[in-house]
Amino acid sequence: MARQRSACYEAGFAVRQWIDAPRQSEPSATPDSGSSPALRRALVAPPAPPPSSGRCPSCGRARAGRTGSITLGLMADAPYKLILLRHGESEWNAKNLFTGWVDVDLTDKGEKEAVRGGELLKDAGLLPDVVHTSLQKRAIRTAQLGLEAADRHWIPVHRSWRLNERHYGALQGKDKAQTLAEFGEEQFMLWRRSYDTPPPVLKDGADFSQSDDPRYATIPSELRPRTECLKDVVERMLPYWYDGIVPDLLNGRTVLVAAHGNSLRGLVKHLDGISDEDITGLNIPTGIPLAYELDADFHPLKPGGTYLDPDAAQAAIEAVKNQGKKK
Numbered sequence: 082m083a084r085q086r087s088a089c090y091e092a093g094f095a096v097r098q099w100i101d102a103p104r105q106s107e108p109s110a111t112p113d114s115g116s117s118p119a120l121r122r123a124l125v126a127p128p129a130p131p132p133s134s135g136r137c138p139s140c141g142r143a144r145a146g147r148t149g150s151i152t153l154g155l156m157a158d159a160p161y162k163l164i165l166l167r168h169g170e171s172e173w174n175a176k177n178l179f180t181g182w183v184d185v186d187l188t189d190k191g192e193k194e195a196v197r198g199g200e201l202l203k204d205a206g207l208l209p210d211v212v213h214t215s216l217q218k219r220a221i222r223t224a225q226l227g228l229e230a231a232d233r234h235w236i237p238v239h240r241s242w243r244l245n246e247r248h249y250g251a252l253q254g255k256d257k258a259q260t261l262a263e264f265g266e267e268q269f270m271l272w273r274r275s276y277d278t279p280p281p282v283l284k285d286g287a288d289f290s291q292s293d294d295p296r297y298a299t300i301p302s303e304l305r306p307r308t309e310c311l312k313d314v315v316e317r318m319l320p321y322w323y324d325g326i327v328p329d330l331l332n333g334r335t336v337l338v339a340a341h342g343n344s345l346r347g348l349v350k351h352l353d354g355i356s357d358e359d360i361t362g363l364n365i366p367t368g369i370p371l372a373y374e375l376d377a378d379f380h381p382l383k384p385g386g387t388y389l390d391p392d393a394a395q396a397a398i399e400a401v402k403n404q405g406k407k408k
């Protein structure tokens with residue numbers, strides 16, 4: 082897979098600078114706050130910067146450096162632990178329908194996959210400290226079932242529409258095999274897997290539109306998707322990666338992201354630096370945790386991460402790939 086790290090990496094560097102800066106809203110720790118001298122030094126004194134930290138390795142621009150921030154004592158060292166989990170089989174996965182933002186539930190099989198996902202986490206000793214999900218039932222329930230199985234049902238939960246499945250536009254509710262037969266393989270694959278060709282727009286108020294769904298009422302109209310290609314998903318997901326998830330990683334938390342086939346494809350593309358061409362061939366299986374260890378610049382130590390059940394993942398990836406061909 083070709084690595085491609087340009088605009089996104091730049092954005093990461095910019096956000097890293099923001100993260101490194103002192104935050105107005107956090108309580109300030111001062112030398113008078115009653116802590117031990119060693120703790121006070123750790124909180125207040127800037128650490129000696131590592132030799133390579135003066136410049137961004139990608140663009141050569143000067144780094145901001147971590148100076149005098151009260152977050153210093155809270156920063157954890159890499160590697161950071163991140164687990165990605167696609168929801169278990171949904172009712173519309175089972176029916177082979179384009180789903181997108183339609184809020185369908187898990188099937189019995191999907192519930193079992195979610196529980197198994199949690200058991201895999203427990204067996205691997207990879208216990209999440211915090212979970213991030215979309216606003217969609219299939220991801221929310223997968224996270225709950227998986228965390229119960231791992232005995233981590235009590236950890237903090239954060240949800241964002243930015244982790245939602247890709248909005249499938251006017252294809253939402255359509256049968257994949259019929260769509261393939263009607264439009265031909267080339268058009269079908271362009272809509273389904275190309276990086277930058279969205280399906281036709283789904284008009285507000287049409288069947289399977291979410292225009293009146295109260296959970297999306299606070300998204301400004303111009304940001305609310307009516308169709309999306311993967312590029313659109315990456316663009317709306319990355320702000321949440323940087324603002325919602327990266328701070329948890331920096332604080333040393335093991336982070337579980339329970340989301341969807343295409344929002345996770347977008348995140349994997351970003352993490353692994355996969356090119357726009359190569360991402361068309363990447364499919365994510367339902368219910369099998371994908372674990373990453375990330376270095377200080379949030380690059381995977383092992384490209385592609387590690388599926389906790391690699392054999393099952395391989396079989397499930399093939400099944401996702403061939404979905405349109407199902408009769």
Ligand SMILES: O=C(O)[C@@H](CO)OP(=O)(O)O
Pocket residue numbers: 174178179180181182246249273342343401404
């Ligand atoms: O229909 C959908 O929303 C997605 C995920 O189930 O399908 P695909 O894998 O075809 O992108």
